[in-house]
Amino acid sequence: MPKRSDLHVLRPMPIIDALLAAGSVPGPHDPLYSLTRGQPKALLKIAGQPMIEWVLEALHAAQTVRHVIVIGAHPPQGLGVRDYHLPSHGSIVDNLLAGAAFCEQLPEPPSHLLLISSDIPLVTAEMIDWNIRAALEKGGEACYHILARETMERRFPNSRRTYFRLREGQFCGADLHLIRRDVFSGYNPAWRKIIDARKNALKMARLVGIDALLWLISGRAPIALGERLIRERLGLNGHLLIAPQAEIGMDVDKPLQYDLVTKELLQRIERVQLDGV
Known part of the structure; x- marks a missing residue:
């Protein structure tokens, strides 16, 4: 009989x-247009293969991910056996909602x-x-992943990210987040409220409250307060997670970042080749 302390295992x-x-x-007005020329950003070739293929390789090797649902551009090298x-x-929001609805129809829907x-x-995986x-x-x-400015600038000093301020420091958003699937299904109205208010400052103020909005804008709000406001005023039990890996926030939005990431990937390829010798 396992001990109570061992049950989580x-x-x-x-x-x-x-x-x-x-x-x-x-x-045409996007900084990356000179490189993409009307093609999907995901298909932009970087260090020898389309950008999306690098991310797919990491997802396929990850132990925690079952299926990958690619929404938008079709990977040139085809889908894996566990991909859709x-x-x-x-829009991004419509794509996420479509992906969540698709997952809900799978024989065994995911929990997250x-x-x-x-x-x-x-x-990486x-x-x-x-x-x-x-x-x-x-x-x-829901868990929204963020990165401290120190983490980003230590790893990528010239990345030129945009940061927001909390009491704990300056942060930027990462490009991966975990959320329970049923948040999308309609049982929790918070998701729809957030979508509706995301580009309207007045609606957002009504949603979280003028007092809370001013507190957050001031840069003096602690992370715990932000989580509590989301819970109390939106009805969504969400958390902020400070991640230690700058790479999950190093998205390719500008030619400068494209050059930086290309250099990093070529160095990675070289290390792998040397290890194989």
């Missing part, structure tokens, strides 16, 4: 499927969804596994 791993966002097509493809439904972008080619396990330990319905 016996819990089965939740089923987690990844929604891989690959629907972005940079327009959905066409783009327009990993939302991940196809423009972080430096991500180990990083994905670490972030999923850390998010599961946090519990709740």
Whole structure:
């Protein structure tokens, strides 16, 4: 008979499927247009293969991910045996909702969804596994992964990210997040409220409260307060997770970042080749 303290070890791993966002097509005014020329961003070749393939390789090697649902561009090298493809439904939000609805129809729907972008080619399987396990330990319905400015600038001094301020420091958002699938299914109205308010400051203020919005804008709000406001005013049990891997926030949005990531990937390839000698 196991001890009570050992029971957590016996819990089965939740089923987690990844929604891989690959629907972005940079327009003429986008900084990356000179490289993509009207093609999907996910198909931009970087260090010898389309950007999306680097992310797919990491997802396929991750121990915590079952299926990968690619939404948007179709991977040129084809899908893996555990992959699915959905066409783009327009916006990022519409694509995520379509992916969640698809997963709900699987013979064994996942309990959680990993939302991940196809423009972080430096991500590895180990990083994905670490972030999923850390998010599961946090519990709740959603985990929004963030990176400290020190983490980003130590690893990528010239990455030029945009940061927001909390009492604990300056942070930027990562490009992978874990959320319970049933949050998308409609039982929890918070998701729809957030979608509706995401681009309207007045609606957002009404949603979280003027007092809370001003507190957050001031940069003096602690992480715990942000989590409590989400829970109390949106009805969503969410958490912020400070991740230690800068690579999960190193998305390719500008030619400068493209050059930086290309250099990193070529160095990685060289190390692998040397190890194989």
